[in-house]
Amino acid sequence: MSSPSAYNPHEVEARWYRQWEAGGCFKPDPSSSGSPFAIVIPPPNVTGILHMGHALNNTLQDIVIRFKRMQGHRALWVPGTDHAGIATQNVVERQLAKEKTTRHQLGREEFVKRVWAWRQEYGSTIVQQLRRLGSSCDWSRERFTMDEGLSQAVETAFLELYRAGLIYRGYYLVNWCPRCQTALSDEEVQHEEIQGHLYHIRYPSAAGGEGLVVATTRPETLLGDVAVAVHPEDERYRSLAGKTLLLPILKRPLKVIADPVVDRAFGTGAVKVTPAHDPVDFLFGQRHGLEAIRVMSAEGRMNEQAGPYAGMDRFECREKILEDLAAQGLLVKTEPHTSAVGHCYRCKTVVEPTLSPQWFVKMAPLAKLGIEAVEKDGLRFVPERWTKVYLDWLANIRDWCISRQIWWGHRIPAWYCRHCYPAFLEKQERGSLSDNLKMDEAQAGIHVGSKPAACRHCKGTDLVQDEDVLDTWFSSWLWPFSTLGWPRETEDLRTFYPTSLLVTGQDIIFFWVARMVMAGKFFLKKIPFREVYIHGIIRVEGGKKMSKSLGNIIDPLQVIDRMGTDALRFSIAHMTSEGQDLYLAEDKFLLGRNFANKLWNAARLILDSPSLPVSQSPIPFNPRSMTLADRWILNRLQRAIQETTDALNSYRFNAASRILYQFLWHEFCDWYLEIAKLQKEGGDPSLAQQTGFIQRTVLEAVLRLLHPFMPFITEEIWQKLQPETLMRAPWPTPNPAWIDPEAEELFGRLDFLVTEVRNIRAFFRVPAKEKVTLLVQGRKGTALLKEHENWLKRLAGIGELTADEKLKRPSGSAVSHLPAAGPFDAWDLVVPLAGLVNLDVERKRIEKEIEALQVRAKAKRSRLADSTFRSKAPPDVIAEEEESLKELGAQLAKWQDSLKQIQ
RNA sequence: GGGCUCAUAGCUCAGUUGGUUAGAGCGCUUCCUUGACAUGGAAGAGGUCAGAGGUUCGAGUCCUCUUGGGCCCACCA
Secondary structure, eight states: OOOOSSSOOHHHHHHHHHHHTTTTTTTTTOOOOOEEEEEEEEOOOOTOOOOOHHHHHHHHHHHHHHHHHHHHEEEEEEEEEEHHHHHHHHHHHHHHTTTTTOOHOOHHHHHHHHHHHHHHHHHHHHHHHHHTTTTTGGGGEEEEESSSHHHHHHHHHHHHHTTTTTTTEEEEEEEETTTEEEEOOOOEEEEEEEEEEEEEEOOTTTTTSOOEEEEOGGGGGGGGGGGGEEOTTTTGGGTTTTTTOOOOTOOOEEEEEETTSSSSTTSEEEEEOOOOOHHHHHHHHHHHHHOOOOOBBBBBOOOGGGGGGGGGBBHHHHHHHHHHHHTTTTTEEEEEEEEEEEEETTTOOOOOEEEEEEEEEHHHHHHHHHHHHHTSOOOOOOOOOOHHHHHHHHHOOOOEEEESSSSSOOOOEEEETTTTHHHHHHHHHHTTTTTTOBHHHHHTEEEEESSSSSOTTTOOOOOOEOEEOOOOOHTTTTTHTTTTTTSSHHHHHHHHHHHHEEEEGGGGGIIIHHHHHHHHHHHHHSOOOEEEEEEOOOTTTTTTTTTTTTTOOOHHHHHHHHHHHHHHHHHHHHHTTTTTOEEEEEGHHHHHHHHHHHHHHHHHHHHOOOOOOOTSSSSSGGGGGOOHHHHHHHHHHHHHHHHHHHHHHOOHHHHHHHHHHHIIIIIIIIIIHHHHHHHHHTSOOHHHHHHHHHHHHHHHHHHHHHHTOOOHHHHHHHHHHOOGGGGSSSSOOOOOOOOOHHHHHHHHHHHHHHHHHHHHHHHHHOOOOOOOOEEOOOOOTTHHHTTTTTHHHHHTTTEEEEEOOOOOOSSSSEEEEEOBTTBBEEEEEEOOOOOTOHHHHHHHHHHHHHHHHHHHHHHHHHHHHHHHHHHOHHHHHHHHHHHHHHHHHHHHHHHHHHEEEEE
């Protein structure tokens, strides 16, 4: 083929992807008798643009799915996207802001239309980018978490859980994002260590005494204080327990309550209690039947309960209140203090714990299923250590707040009586925290399901649907079966559920993986996948996270533009060691680019030479007529096939890529192809044809082995060998007839010899063009040299090669000694270098060699002299050591003899 | 406060069950451009495997501790 010398990926990538997709290559082959193998994609957000994390995640999935497909499985990779409630709503809201409007001005219906329009226009970006990565997803099965089928699944799931008593509405303290103005689940809150202060504030006694000093990090919340807590055995406060203090500024009377949860050693040992704005205080308030006073609005501003601070931002209020306390002499002390502050995972705003009515999933029974999945159903994490993380989380699980006060998402299927519900809510807000804060749905006029004709409590007919939508993850956790058709009993669901493997990052084990397992077990009574491969996180060199704000992004699309998709994919696979984070730098992708280039050029060489077509099977040559090099490379190939298969079966992507890199580059190209060129020069056309055939045979197998890693370039070359797509080619299996330990041994000897001669040439600076003479002194095995004289001479730069047991060593020679091995006895290599060899230099070279051998021999001797080693080590290890010591001794003698001859 | 993880060549990292002389890519040094590939070829330099102790005939590999990075979880305000 007259291809350009450098591989140009852009030409071929788009073309092949189109052809594969059009040819239905990504669909599971219905005629295949292989067992199903399914993966569901971790659905990227519709708002997403491809980053390195996606590139890693999808490359690994694609490697596996292509591998399984070639192995004859009915391989299915289900793609799709996630509607990403808050994230997407935020994107569209920002767009509205540019238009100087808000979603509230637009109204709910219009706004949701806008989001759909946005999705229509931009939502396919990430999906197109996945195609550029070469992802062999079955796009005919693409799903979206808001499409009709999945919405049906969400509603079904909600109702089933509700009927099972696992969904309830409650008035609780939840994580609230004042910017997004919605509740968040515990998992959606990111804790960050913040350098703050611990403020010591005096609460005077109502009776006029000094009172006591509390310590707090959040002085603005004191406006909502309803009590002060101390430890019952704390001497300092014993006299104050049960007494009344005066809340600074608002002058509200506060009881001092004794409770052993208070840590006497922290701060002052006295804690202010603010049930409406602190999770610990909320529990405390429940236990002691306190009321809760909300002092902030949904926007995080102080409300009318905050007295003089009403209307202020919460942080502004903090500053002002500290000022006022200081002015009144109540701010006793300020000390630096770091604490973990919760932030919204979407917008990074500091979360405000807020009392509000929300929907929850009761998790304890589901967590039990999740634990069972590991203990009984054989759910397996790779690497295994994540099992513990998963189980620990399940063991300490808390109920899942699933309602979100946004508009983009699945509307909650619940209806409220306009008459009963507000009345009930008002009562509950006024009640004490010791009341059951789960809502009594009948009394509250709450109806789950489709719209009822009338309120079951008051029989009124004025009912409205819940304004809230469900947490995005409430649809994601159904993904492994909702994408296959659930709740309908589809053919896909029967065939591909449970799926086989999930590939994802550690960051969503709680959000997604654990919840899918629970949902799978709950709704379908089966775990959704047998194996979970958890890959690392992408970082840049230096260990930092890759982020836009740090400006250290490496854009996979740019890498693709510059070096090609295959280069990106191969490099990623090469760097992916089990579960370790990946530290990236731009130049790491050169490895893949260069490798692709090497493959390309090897293929050019091979395809330009005459050969029988590979498709002419069975093998049209007599194995006995094969040259040693032929036998050797075929043997190496069998090994590469076996090892690559083993590596992929255990998801050791880097191992697989290293094996193929080593085989193609350093065995096939560096040795075999170089020898093959020379074999073909011999003039024997049948040998030339045979060599060409073997080259093609190896190339063909390499293309198949490399295809999961580098689909495009391998297909491009493959098509020059035969017309059928590589995607339908079977995965290679080792051919026992070509496993050839003898060839390995014989070839190894010649390879060693060539390297030694090259070594001597380089050491003594023999000019490249100058041929040397090689004298080989040895008995057994030297006949081999004559047979392979042609390529040995050429590869080592030898002009004349003589093998004889008793040759005279010319003075001024460089020597080397090959140890006895297998069918060979020890060989002495002598390269006469009259004039080039400086005797002093040669002596030093030999002395260095002797020294190294002596060090090794000494270590072995002392090991063998050790009686405990002799009595405890296994006999074969001892025998091996003895054998190798003997050989070392022989070597040493050779070198020492050579040294003598110089002197 | 709990847990996980990493520390191996100048840099970035491999090293499956403990067993001869610890590997790769990049970088570096020397040499090589008559056609597969300079995104290349040949040769080479470079490591007391973070430190200390232990188990073992034998430890980069297993155990304990220390030091120094990274991450996750956690209701000390």
